[in-house]
Amino acid sequence: MKKVFSFLSALLMISILTFLLTKFSSKDPAENYLRISHVAITKESLASARDYLGLNRSWLEQYVSWLLQVLKGDFGVSYLYKEPVLSLVLSSFGSTLSLGLMSFVLLIVIAFPLGILAALYQGSWLDKGIRLFSFVSVSIPSFWLGYLLILFFSLRLGWLPVSGQEGPSSIILPSLTLSFSLIGQYTALVRKTISEELRSLHVENARLRGVKPSYLVWNHLLKPSFPALLSGLSLTVVYLLTGSLIVEDVFAWDGIGRLFVKGLQAVDLPLIQACMLLFGVLFLLSSFLTQSLLGHSPFQRKRRLGHG
Missing domain, CATH: 1.10.3720.10 (MetI-like)
Structure with missing residues (x-):
């Protein structure tokens, strides 16, 4: 039981580090999304992209939402390939x-x-x-x-x-x-x-x-x-x-x-x-x-x- 708890705790830490590293190391995700999608970057398109990607929420809300989706097997849609x-x-x-x-x-x-x-x-x-x-x-x-x-x-x-x-x-x-x-x-x-x-x-x-x-x-x-x-x-x-x-x-x-x-x-x-x-x-x-x-x-x- 102790090993299972340690394994699950380590998995949780990996998910947190994965989320934080991508947040700290990337530029504005909304801007990247528009650039890859070949959409003109304007104030309106940026606002729309941030709302679509859920970037207006706090990091904690974003992490919990992302983690729940991952647990369901949903990692989102690739910006580049437009596929799951x-x-x-x-x-x-x-x-x-x-x-x-x-x-x-x-x-x-x-x-x-x-x-x-x-x-x-x-x-x-x-x-x-x-x-x-x-x-x-x-x-x-x-x-x-x-x-x-x-x-x-x-x-x-x-x-x-x-x-x-x-x-x-x-x-x-x-x-x-x-x-x-x-x-x-x-x-x-x-x-x-x-x-x-x-x-x-x-x-x-x-x-x-x-x-x-x-x-x-x-x-x-x-x-x-x-x-x-x-x-x-x-x-x-x-x-x-x-x-x-x-x-x-x-x-x-x-x-x-x-x-x-x-x-x-x-x-x-x-x-x-x-x-x-x-x-x-x-x-x-x-x-x-x-x-x-x-x-x-x-x-x-x-x-x-x-x-x-």
């Missing part, structure tokens, strides 16, 4: 979700094996090569890598689409670009975590008992490292779903990041508020789920019992 904001956000978020999931799969499939190999063969040429790759991948800016991949795989070889969402192959370059720096980060993190576990007593005992390498890696190295890795992965998932602004712009990927940027450029308040609220809720959900998973982790319980 909720449908725009859901449509764009679907594209971002597919891109984020593909990027996450690449991250897991590439970073974890590389990190494990580097840890198991520390000091070898393989380890040095993986560490060099990790350093290079973290150092390359996403936009530069995106254009480089387009130049080579799309324009020179003609294997993949330049941009847009023309088919299943369209997701390959954006997802690789989005996950590339993260692959380097997690390769280093997995290497460090596994290296620490290799020096632990239970791993030494397992080796002395002649445990098979595959069993050793999974049960004595990866499982104990799960809590440390999960905390980072949960934040990474949120980043993949909210931090893809540059990648979506480079590849003309119609996701939530690109929609948010267009909303900022047009000062489209209903759209900006909905996106900011979504980002905050995703972060909160990620934190809540991570704490729940860690709380039910068998290895975590063993550690607490051991310290007790």
